[in-house]
Amino acid sequence: MKTRTVPALAMLASVAVAVLTGCGASPATTDSVGGTATLRVASIDIDATIPLTIAQDQGFFKKQGLTVDTTVSPAFDGTLAGVMNGQADIGFGAAPPLLNAMAKKAPVQVVAQTASVVENMTANVDVYGDAITRPRDLAGHTVAVTSLNDLGAVGIRLAVAKDGGDPSKVKLVELPEAQGVDALLQGRIDASVFRGPAQLAARATKGVHVLFQYTDGLPAGSPLDVYFATSTFIPAHADALKRFRAALAEAVTYVNDHPAAARTALAAIYKDVDGGDKLAATLPLTHYSTAINPDAVMALQDGLTKYGHLAGITPAERFYSYSNGK
Amino acid sequence: MKPRPVLLGTAGLLTFLAAWELISRLGIVRQTSLPPASTTLARLAVELGRPELWTRTLETLAQIVAGTGLCLVIAVPLGLLIGRLPAVDAYSRTSIDFLRAVPGLALVPLFVMFIGARPEMVVGLATFVALWPLLTQTIDGARSVEPLALEMARSFRLGGPRTFARIVLPSAAPYIVTGLRITLNVTLLVAIGTQLLVGAPGIGQQMAQANANGDGLAIFALSIWAGVIGVALNLALRWAEDRVMAWHKASTAQGGAA
Structure with a gap:
């Protein structure tokens, strides 16, 4: 066996480790410095996260003294694991899998919401x-x-x-x-x-x-997609999360009042999709809202239990870590 | 590389692309389900002009190299030990047969739970799934040493380490390379598949994002790119093999045909 092979293999392994280290997740960076808090949000670029994008672009997070770093996390399992492992502070996901996770005692709660089931939705x-x-x-x-x-x-x-x-x-x-x-x-x-x-x-x-x-x-007022964090993170960063919700609330008002901004965001999401420009121009816009409806969450869980294999019921006060206006 | 195999390979690839184009354009499969090859390649060209695809590619390559490297470090010494010591083989054979039958996809939730959707998770899972072909090939290679060669080593009083370095390892090397070729491809498949399932960084994550936005053409384009990466990795392995194993090719009919 040629003796050059062993050093070559060692070098290869070292390069891989060095690159991997560079690709790894960054450590927690949520300490407040001079009143500015940093929140790491694992989300995905879809129409449901338009308020998050608008809050970034219009400076609503900055206004609240927040720096929000977003990472792409398309799969709920990966997002939940990332939040529970500390890779992200806040995750974005659909309500049904989150309710399933909470029914199995996952220590997470909802910290914000920007859309719920209303009449005349396009589905x-x-x-x-x-x-x-x-x-x-x-x-x-x-x-x-x-x-x-x-x-x-x-x-x-x-x-x-x-x-x-x-x-x-x-x-x-x-x-x-x-x-x-x-x-x-x-x-x-x-x-x-x-x-x-x-x-x-x-x-x-x-x-x-x-x-x-x-x-x-679906029961009117049921949550569609929500932002969630761990039960240990929430009390430790209550003020930052309150400001996060305030920024999203301002973004929601802005998007509802400025449909052109929503269409611009949609155009960015679908820019590479065949017919995406037409879709962005004609897709019925979601009416965003940060209002939460605890009764609707319980009614949704009844439906999920009957037809969605939900493993158990989570009380609304456990599902949401906050109440309206807070 | 000799020109004739390259020409034949290129001709085969072009024939495949032509067939794909015709099947889509003629409506044998609707274009909404199978976009034409030309449209897909055009979209790939657009993606290649963006830094995001290159970042994801580097992330994926790093995971593949790390996973394959770990497989080498674990499987080759272990395989040589098992292959040369019958007692160790008897001890480990059932465990190896059990572990290699565990479907890797079934372990994804476990890995995600404990490690998270990180590159380390992808590397760990890819290593677990891709380890077994290399291990079994190495075991077979270690067993393939000619008894006459070992007798000769004993006659010349080479001693254990020199017998290992001069007789055992070169005898097992062709089997190790074969196992490495399989392991490399399995690592690529598992890496991209895991990224797609759980959103770990890499090309698979980009596919998942495209899927969420209903961008089917991007998924096809990225799949083609994954295939290109596979070809590139195999070519790189073949290049390395030609250099490290030149002595083996020269001593077999394979060396004459190449």
Whole structure:
């Protein structure tokens, strides 16, 4: 064996370790210095985080004496692990998986919220043709959703039940929205959820039309996506979190009053998506709100228990670490 | 590298791309499900002009190199020990068969829980999954030493360390290289797959972000890029193998054909 091989391997390992160290997460940086607190937020660039982006861009966080460092964290499991391991101070995620985690005693609580279920939301469940005319007709048929554990899946079953149908006879399958139109046309599925860019393809396809909005079945005021932190972090940084919520509240007001700013943010999110500029210009805008509704959280959990395999009920005062206006 | 294999390889790749383009353009598979090759490559070119893809690529490469390096450090000494000492082999065989059958994906939640969605988690999981091919190949290589060669070493009174360095290791080296080739590819697959699942830094994370935004074309483009990285890594390994194992190629028919 040539003797050059061993030093070469050692050098290779050293380079890898050096690069990896540079790629690793930074240590906690949340100490206040002269009244400025730094918060590390693990989130993802989607329309639900537009208030976070606006708060950054318009200086609302700075106004509150906060520096917010965001990192990309697309998967809820990774975000939850990151928050619990201290990689991030605050995580962003959907309410159903968070409720599942809390039911299994994960030591986290919600620290902020910027959107909840309201009337006339765009959460399309589309069908092809005229055979299915109302939610209860979905019993015995196959519906594509993005995740079996998200609000779409639960909302569809609740909507079927509300319409007098048998939700247990609705077969849900996970399918990326981009494949939904083809699957509908080929008859592999009977209905599909379209929320994002795939809406454009659905609207442009003859015969594909909206059957109902899956949010119609969800309790009004249910949280959609929330910001959460660990139960030890929250009391130790109560003031910083209060300012975080205040900045988000200001961002929410700004976005609702300036729809052009929301569309600009959407255009940035969908800049690389085919038809993204048209989507950003035409997508119905979310009405953001920081108001929380503890009763709606409990009603949502009833639905999740029946149709979402929720492992246990979390009291609203445990779910939220704060109350309205605080 | 000889020109003929390169030309044939390029021709094969172009044929694949042409078939992909036709299948999409002719509507055999709808373009919303399978964008044309030309559109995908154009999008890849756009992504390559952005620093983000290069940052993610470096992160992924670092994880692959670290994982493969750890596999080498663990599997080669262990494999040689198991291969040369029957008692150790008898002791460890069942445990190895059990551990290598554990599906890596099933361990993702465990690794994420204890380590978090960090590069270290990706490296740890990739090492666990990719270790076994290299270990079993090394064991087989250690067992493949010609008894006559060992007899000769004894006759010349080479002693243990020199017998190991001059006889055992060179005999096992071709098997180790074969195992390393498999390990490298498995590390790449596990690294990107884990990044995609849990959002750890890397190309997989970028794919997950694109998926969240419904950007299917980006996912195809990034998948192509992952394939390019795989080819580049294999070429690099082959280059290193040609230098380190030149003596082996010269002594086998493989060396004549190359």
